[in-house]
Amino acid sequence: MGGGHTWTAVPGAAQRARTVLALAWSCAATAQGGREELTGAHTVTADGRVLLRPPEDSALGAAALCAPRGELPAVLEFADPAPVPVRDRVRARLWLAGRLTRTGDHLEFRPRRVVLRQASGSVVVDPDEFAAAVPDPLAPAEGRLLTHLADAHPDAVRRLTRLVAPDALHGAVRVRPLAVDRHGLTLRIERAWAHGDVRLPFHTPADDVTQLSERMRALLAQAGAASCPRALQRQRADGDG
Structure with missing residues (x-):
């Protein structure tokens, strides 16, 4: 990455x-x-x-x-x-x-x-x-945030794959947001017969949704400056998993 x-x-x-x-x-x-x-x-x-x-x-x-x-x-x-x-x-x-x-x-x-x-x-x-221990501060909003990212912004998910090493994307047929916490975002990379996860860490932890929005913008800005991976064959925004 x-x-x-x-x-x-x-x-x-x-x-x-x-x-x-x-x-x-x-x-x-x-x-x-x-x-x-x-x-x-x-x-x-x-x-x-x-x-x-x-x-x-x-x-x-x-x-x-x-x-x-x-x-x-x-x-x-x-x-x-x-x-x-x-x-x-x-x-x-x-x-x-x-x-x-x-x-x-x-x-x-x-x-x-x-x-x-x-x-x-x-x-x-x-x-x-x-x-x-205390639960992650973003946990109550995680479901809403990930669903919105997957359904309303598939283009952003595609852009974030530019931060993933090409080897990790080899044979990928779909990439979906799997989890988010105060430390980073995790993507699920699905292949024809297997899957794997890749974590995109934030530069500093996020303690609330406002800070999370800033961290996500920072990731997308880094993705925009990165070269587009060639290994991602196709990305579907819908499907039932």
């Missing part, structure tokens, strides 16, 4: 895990050998505890109520799907192992083991670092 970037940081594992947790609308809970899918039934506290309000007929709720010492060992799983349709849409999975306790009208889950799996592999996150 060209362009003379000096900032190459990526989100730390603890922050990435907290971001996945903050954005997840559903989760899968496994306890006593059973697995239950819960949608819109959880909230997250500032220190990373998960508060569950399962439906009245939930087997999980009944098991927690009857658990010895009022604690039920459980594993919660969360997925992070890309906002834009792409091949292999789940960008990350997060597993939290811990114990459920009943507190008032909800179940409280405190993680004791945290595992984050991304395309680069799985990593165990220290529970204290997980509790202290």
Whole structure:
């Protein structure tokens, strides 16, 4: 990749895990050998505890109520799907192992083991670092921003490929925006039978949407000064991934 970037940081594992947790609308809970899918039934506290309000007929709720010492060992799983349709849409999975306790009208889950799996592999996150981390500040707006970039500005996505090394674009049939955070933009490069991701780091982190707009303009300006890659065969602005 060209362009003379000096900032190459990526989100730390603890922050990435907290971001996945903050954005997840559903989760899968496994306890006593059973697995239950819960949608819109959880909230997250500032220190990373998960508060569950399962439906009245939930087997999980009944098991927690009857658990010895009022604690039920459980594993919660969360997925992070890309906002834009792409091949292999789940960008990350997060597993939290811990114990459920009943507190008032909800179940409280405190993680004791945290595992984050991304395309680069799985990593165990220290529970204290997980509790202290905060989600990426751009996370609440990421879906809207990426969808707008993909649908309304495919020309800008094409221009950004000028910052990608030609080898990474060899055989590409489509390039889509996969993720954005305060440190950079990630593109998904799809080939006929495979795909890969390329990260375009910002020169400095962005803490809000206004700063993100400036960072994106800087990337596009660098792309405009770069030579157009020959390896990109075609780029489709639509499609269902």
